[in-house]
Amino acid sequence: MLDVKIQKMQEDDINGIMQIERTSFGTYHWSELAFSNEINNPLGSYFSLIEVDTTRILGYCGFWLIEKEAHITTIAVHPDYRKNFLGELLLQKLIKTGYEKDAKWFTLEVRAGNAAAQRLYEKYGFESLGTRKKYYQDNDEDALIMWTENIWEEKFKTLFKKLEEELTDKKTYNVVGG
Numbered sequence: 001m002l003d004v005k006i007q008k009m010q011e012d013d014i015n016g017i018m019q020i021e022r023t024s025f026g027t028y029h030w031s032e033l034a035f036s037n038e039i040n041n042p043l044g045s046y047f048s049l050i051e052v053d054t055t056r057i058l059g060y061c062g063f064w065l066i067e068k069e070a071h072i073t074t075i076a077v078h079p080d081y082r083k084n085f086l087g088e089l090l091l092q093k094l095i096k097t098g099y100e101k102d103a104k105w106f107t108l109e110v111r112a113g114n115a116a117a118q119r120l121y122e123k124y125g126f127e128s129l130g131t132r133k134k135y136y137q138d139n140d141e142d143a144l145i146m147w148t149e150n151i152w153e154e155k156f157k158t159l160f161k162k163l164e165e166e167l168t169d170k171k172t173y174n175v176v177g178g
Contacts, residue, residue: 002173003053004086006093009039009046009060016057017048024076025138038062038073045070045097049077049090052176061090063097068104070094084172088120092167095124095151095160104150109135109143121146124163125156 009017014035021029038044046062059077063070072094077086098106109132110117118128126146135143149156 002051002081002084003176004058004089004173005050005052005176006047006090007050009035009048009062011036011039013048013050013057013060017060020057020059020076020078023079029138030074044073045094045101047090047093047097049086059086059090061094063094063106065098065101065103068102070098070101070103070106072106072108085167085170086173087117088163088167089171089173089175091120091124092160092164098151104152106148106151108146110146111136112142112144118144118146125149125159 014032017035018032035046038046041064043064043066044062045065047060048057049059049061050056051058057078058081059075061072061075063072065071075087075090075094077084077090095106106126108121108126110121112131125148127148128144129147130145132143132145134140151157151160
């Protein structure tokens with residue numbers, strides 16, 4: 001079983017993050033400077049997923065909190081570690097952090113062609129409420145705009161608790177520390 005930890009993103013993580021960034025999103029996406037800026041952004045909450053034994057970066061995620069809206073700006077897992085529920089682990093970290101920061105909703109954009117990501121978000125109560133035409137500059141692909149209902153409502157809290165328990169039962173990793 002893989003031992004992992006999630007920590008607040010640090011400058012030392014950026015090289016590993018950029019390897020995943022290029023593999024996942026191609027040449028156009030975020031730069032080293034963008035990640036460095038987000039680490040210091042008071043509206044941002046950014047995290048790295050690290051393999052404990054090797055200190056290899058396996059994934060990362062983050063959101064901006066603007067008023068009561070937590071806008072997920074990025075979430076990615078290294079291709080070699082996908083389908084191991086690590087993306088779901090990162091999404092859960094973001095939602096837990098949203099609760100800690102008193103967010104009321106989550107929102108994000110996802111590629112119209114990324115059915116796997118859409119299924120994950122829908123599982124967590126996100127609904128598609130619109131489209132941003134030609135949103136992605138690398139190929140002019142549309143983005144679906146997805147939102148949750150109020151995360152403090154009993155319906156969402158019950159769903160989230162159920163999904164946390166389910167993930168615990170099927171995970172392929174061991175979370176070490178925090």
